[in-house]
Amino acid sequence: MNTFLEFVAGHPTCDLAAGEFVLKQDEPCDALHVMIEGEVEILRDDIRVGKIAEAGAVFGEMSLLLGGPCTASVRTLKPSRFASIPEPRAFLAASPAASLHVAELLAHRIDTLNRYLVDVKHQYEGHDHIGMVDEVLSTLMHRQRKHAKRPPAHS
Structure with a gap:
């Protein structure tokens, strides 16, 4: 098991079908998302810049740390599950x-x-x-x- 998944155990989870967005570029990001299972693509200006299928991958951290909207979109390529951390700054400060x-x-x-x-x-x-x-x-x-x-x- 990915060590980071241990940190997010107990946080709310959400299941998304293939083709759904976890985050959308230029929209507000109010939670840190950690992939528990699945596969996603990262899109910047509708161009794929990456594909991730690793449990423990983190999404939304740049937006949250920079204090602005999402810098890229994250879309599921197959059914996926994510832990959502609604108070990411407090979570990171505490750990x-x-x-x-x-x-x-x-x-x-x-x-x-x-x-x-x-x-x-x-x-x-x-x-x-x-x-x-x-x-x-x-x-x-x-x-x-x-x-x-x-x-x-x-x-």
Whole structure:
């Protein structure tokens, strides 16, 4: 059993049929969703950017951490079950292990994106538009959030 599933045991669950949305891009996200079983596709601007069938996968974390609408849509590809955590900030604040799991998930995504962008840069080296990849890599490495909500510091 995925360790993260132990953290969400006891939270409400929902079952969705194939083709239903867990989250929709640009809509509010008020819960953290953890896949217990099933398979989903991740869509950004109606383009599939990923497919996940791993129990313990987390959805909605970016929206919740950034304080904005969903950054992508998540649609089931087959019948799926999810745990829904309605107070995700409180849940993560109360569990360092759960917070670390989400942080590791996000770190893996950033690492994958960085590797992809470096590969693209190598493939298109010498082309005029490759400067865009440099800008994206620089933004990923040094982005300063200007409008994001930050929790108050604790003493």
